[in-house]
Amino acid sequence: MAQPVNFGPLAHQPAYRLVSEKIRHAIISGDIEAGELLPTETDLAEQFGVTRSTVREAIRLLEHVGILGRADRKRLVVTRPGTEAIGRSVSAAMLMHRVTFEELWQVAMGLEPLAGKLACLSATDAEKQLLADNLVRTREVMADHDALLEVEIEFHNLVAEATHNNALLLARAPLNELFYPAWGAVIRALSPGERILVAHQHVYDAICAGDQEKAEEWMEKHMRDFRRGIEMGNLGFEQPVQG
Amino acid sequence: MAQPVNFGPLAHQPAYRLVSEKIRHAIISGDIEAGELLPTETDLAEQFGVTRSTVREAIRLLEHVGILGRADRKRLVVTRPGTEAIGRSVSAAMLMHRVTFEELWQVAMGLEPLAGKLACLSATDAEKQLLADNLVRTREVMADHDALLEVEIEFHNLVAEATHNNALLLARAPLNELFYPAWGAVIRALSPGERILVAHQHVYDAICAGDQEKAEEWMEKHMRDFRRGIEMGNLGFEQPVQG
DNA sequence: ATTGACATATTGTCGGACAATATGTCAGCA
DNA sequence: TGCTGACATATTGTCCGACAATATGTCAAT
Numbered sequence: 001m002a003q004p005v006n007f008g009p010l011a012h013q014p015a016y017r018l019v020s021e022k023i024r025h026a027i028i029s030g031d032i033e034a035g036e037l038l039p040t041e042t043d044l045a046e047q048f049g050v051t052r053s054t055v056r057e058a059i060r061l062l063e064h065v066g067i068l069g070r071a072d073r074k075r076l077v078v079t080r081p082g083t084e085a086i087g088r089s090v091s092a093a094m095l096m097h098r099v100t101f102e103e104l105w106q107v108a109m110g111l112e113p114l115a116g117k118l119a120c121l122s123a124t125d126a127e128k129q130l131l132a133d134n135l136v137r138t139r140e141v142m143a144d145h146d147a148l149l150e151v152e153i154e155f156h157n158l159v160a161e162a163t164h165n166n167a168l169l170l171a172r173a174p175l176n177e178l179f180y181p182a183w184g185a186v187i188r189a190l191s192p193g194e195r196i197l198v199a200h201q202h203v204y205d206a207i208c209a210g211d212q213e214k215a216e217e218w219m220e221k222h223m224r225d226f227r228r229g230i231e232m233g234n235l236g237f238e239q240p241v242q243g
Numbered sequence: 244m245a246q247p248v249n250f251g252p253l254a255h256q257p258a259y260r261l262v263s264e265k266i267r268h269a270i271i272s273g274d275i276e277a278g279e280l281l282p283t284e285t286d287l288a289e290q291f292g293v294t295r296s297t298v299r300e301a302i303r304l305l306e307h308v309g310i311l312g313r314a315d316r317k318r319l320v321v322t323r324p325g326t327e328a329i330g331r332s333v334s335a336a337m338l339m340h341r342v343t344f345e346e347l348w349q350v351a352m353g354l355e356p357l358a359g360k361l362a363c364l365s366a367t368d369a370e371k372q373l374l375a376d377n378l379v380r381t382r383e384v385m386a387d388h389d390a391l392l393e394v395e396i397e398f399h400n401l402v403a404e405a406t407h408n409n410a411l412l413l414a415r416a417p418l419n420e421l422f423y424p425a426w427g428a429v430i431r432a433l434s435p436g437e438r439i440l441v442a443h444q445h446v447y448d449a450i451c452a453g454d455q456e457k458a459e460e461w462m463e464k465h466m467r468d469f470r471r472g473i474e475m476g477n478l479g480f481e482q483p484v485q486g
Numbered sequence: 487a488t489t490g491a492c493a494t495a496t497t498g499t500c501g502g503a504c505a506a507t508a509t510g511t512c513a514g515c516a
Numbered sequence: 517t518g519c520t521g522a523c524a525t526a527t528t529g530t531c532c533g534a535c536a537a538t539a540t541g542t543c544a545a546t
Contacts, residue, residue, distance in 0.1 A: 014498060016303070028338045040527060051500050053296055056529090060259070060303035065332045067339070075508095075527080081336035089308045089332050093324035093413055095271050096310065103410040106361060107354075111414075114353040166340040167350045170333055171414055243271050257529060283496060294531050299498090318496080318539095 019048050019058035027067055027078055038068070038076040065089065087173035091243075094174055098240040104178055105227055105237075111172045112223055115160045116215035119207050123162035131158050131204050138200060142193035149184045155200050159219075162207065178241050186229035195225055262291050262301035270310055270321055281311070281319040308332065330416035337417055341483040347421055348470055348480075352463065354415045358403045359446055359462035363455045366405035374401050374447050381443060385436035392427045398443050402462075405450065421484050429472035438468055 013021075023044075026032050038044070041059070045052045059076065062068045066081025066089075094104070123131075134155050141147035153176065160169055186192065199222035206215035230237050256264075266287075269275050281287070284302070288295045302319065305311040309328030312320055337347070366374075377398050384390035396419065403412055429435065442465035449458035473480050 016498080020307075024335070028335050034339060042527080052528095053501090054499065056300055057303045057498095060300045061307045064263075064304045064308050065335065067335065070528095080339045081332070086333055086336050089324070090329055090413055092267075092271050092308065092310060093329050094410055096277060096323045097409040097413070099410045099413075103408040106357065106408055107410045107414050110353045110357040110411075111350075114349065118349060165346040165349055167337055167342045167346040167417075168353075170336055170340070170342075171350050171354075171417070174410075174414070259529080285496080295497095296532090297530065300529095313497095 015048075015050050016054050016057035016061065019044075019050060019055060020061040022048070023058060024062055024067065027062075032078050034078050034080045036078050038078065040075075083169055083173040083176075086170050087177045090174035091177040094178060095241065095243045099178075100240055101182060101230055101235070101237045104175065104241060105223070105230075108172075108175050108179070109220065109223055111168065111175070112156065112159075113216040113219040115156075115163055115168060115172070116203050116206070116219035117212045118163040118165060118168070119159050120210045120212045120215050122164045123207050127158065127162040128204075128208055131155070131162070131207065134158060135197070135200060135204055138193075138197050142197065145184070145188050145191070148193055148196070149180075149187050152183065152187070152196055152200075153180065159203065159207070181242060182230060182235060183226065185235050186226065186233055189233035189235070190229050192225065192229060196222075199225065258293050259297050259300035259304065262287075262293060262298060263304040265291070266301065267305055267310070270305075275321050277321050277323045279321050281321065283318075326412055326416040326419075329413050330420045333417035334420040337421060338484065342421075343483055344425060344473055344478070344480045347418065347484060348466070348473075351415075351418050351422070352466055354411065354418070355399065355402075355466055356459040356462040358399075358406050358411060358415070359449070359458035360455045361408060361411070362402050362405040362450050363453045363458050365407045366450050370401065370405040371447075371451055374398070374405070374450065377401060378440070378443060378447055381436075381440050385440065388427070388431050388434070391436055391439070392423075392430050395426065395430070395439055395443075396423065402446065402450070424485060425473060425478060426469065428478050429469065429476055432476035432478070433472050435468065435472060439465075442468065 023038075032038070039047070041052050041055050044055045048055065059068060064085075066079060066085030068076055069079040070076060119127075134151055138148070138151045138155070141151060157176065160172060163169075199218055202218040203215055203222070206212075206218060227237070266281075275281070282290070284295050284298050287298045291298065302311060307328075309324030309332075310322060312322040362370075377394055381391070381394045381398070384394060400419065403415060406412075442461055445461040446458055446465070449455075449461060470480070
């Protein structure tokens with residue numbers, strides 16, 4: 001029996017998407033470097049043969065992803081999406097998927113110890129110094145829950161940055177965003193300042209000594225502590241994270 | 244001396260951003276469920292007290308991130324950003340950051356073995372069956388480079404899905420996108436069909452047996468093979484990945 | 487129940503308009 | 517010279533109104 005011909009739906013992309021794709025392609029293919037200014041909307045409209053409104057919609061499409069930004073609230077500029085932009089999108093996606101703490105924690109268990117390990121190989125003296133400063137401040141604010149949360153988050157970010165691995169930085173971007181409130185709750189509930197400091201100290205020592213195993217191991221311990229904190233504080237380890 | 248008052252630049256957000264934020268907030272806070280239809284553009288324009296053009300720009304802002312999509316090329320619908328949408332944004336970001344294979348591989352070494360391990364705990368019979376089917380097909384197409392690439396990628400996706408961990412799925416989304424071409428190059432250069440099959444087989448066995456350590460270990464071996472493939476094929480392990 | 491004709495709703499695109507604001511130019515003045 | 521202020525210009529944000537293409541709903545005819 002002859003298969004009835006199956007015409008796939010002919011994909012008539014709206015113009016604003018085509019324009020958006022063209023610009024996007026020009027950007028990620030490197031034709032336009034990050035930091036370069038884009039032509040004005042009117043120019044683009046002429047070049048593509050569409051109206052300014054259409055160009056504007058195309059631009060908006062790229063704006064929230066972080067590929068395009070504004071230089072001085074006027075001219076459009078090509079930007080590298082930073083961890084903030086990526087963190088926003090991905091964590092929004094995770095929220096909508098009702099990701100639980102457990103799921104998130106499992107990912108963190110894959111990435112944070114890795115960050116510790118890699119930092120041993122690539123941390124510069126300046127970065128080690130930043131970590132040392134962070135430790136000092138941790139000791140100072142141990143009693144202040146809010147401040148402790150700040151330095152705690154900062155420590156992890158510093159370690160991640162010390163890896164000089166942009167892929168890792170981007171991959172763990174959403175963790176920051178989503179763990180923030182939970183971590184704060186744990187700190188308020190259990191005042192684990194001392195334990196945090198000890199773990200951080202060991203990680204720092206390991207990084208300075210270039211001891212990958214130790215860094216990995218202590219990051220892991222640290223994360224397990226965090227998990228236990230959520231469980232003990234009855235914060236709902238199996239519950240979806242809250243925005 | 245009295246500090247001269249420092250007026251921060253007053254942040255006058257353009258209207259389309261405000262509208263976008265309102266909608267975005269309504270979505271991720273759960274006021275609008277995924278799958279629900281949004282009011283029409285004209286309605287939204289009235290509700291917000293702006294013109295349709297402005298609403299449209301606001302919508303575009305959310306569209307590319309994946310939280311808004313079209314139901315039937317007409318009505319707007321709230322969607323959960325899937326791995327494709329996230330993969331696109333994040334991999335674009337990674338491309339612009341000139342992420343190298345090495346960086347990417349390091350992240351994959353954090354996530355893929357983890358996926359193998361977790362899949363041991365949560366893979367359903369149906370998912371195991373899918374993996375089995377994949378293995379059969381792998382054996383069949385071992386000589387065909389393109390087809391081999393397909394099943395190889397599929398295998399990793401199946402394992403990841405078997406974890407039932409959405410956070411993990413989203414975090415590894417960009418890897419798929421970016422490794423794809425490289426993996427293909429490795430396959431074409433070295434025809435490693437046999438090695439791939441062996442590794443997959445062991446991972447599959449481990450998942451069926453619930454043997455976390457073995458699954459993790461073989462995923463790791465598999466990834467190391469991949470790394471060696473890139474190095475041996477002179478594909479530039481320290482080079483930025485190509486879009 | 488299916489088909490076809492027709493009105494309606496909604497999106498995609500266009501064109502033009504104007505206010506607010508940043509940029510560039512140039513004369514005037516210490 | 518070097519700074520200031522006035523003015524024209526360019527660019528973006530926002531609005532309005534319009535129209536074509538297409539999907540949806542209704543209703544009569546078969």
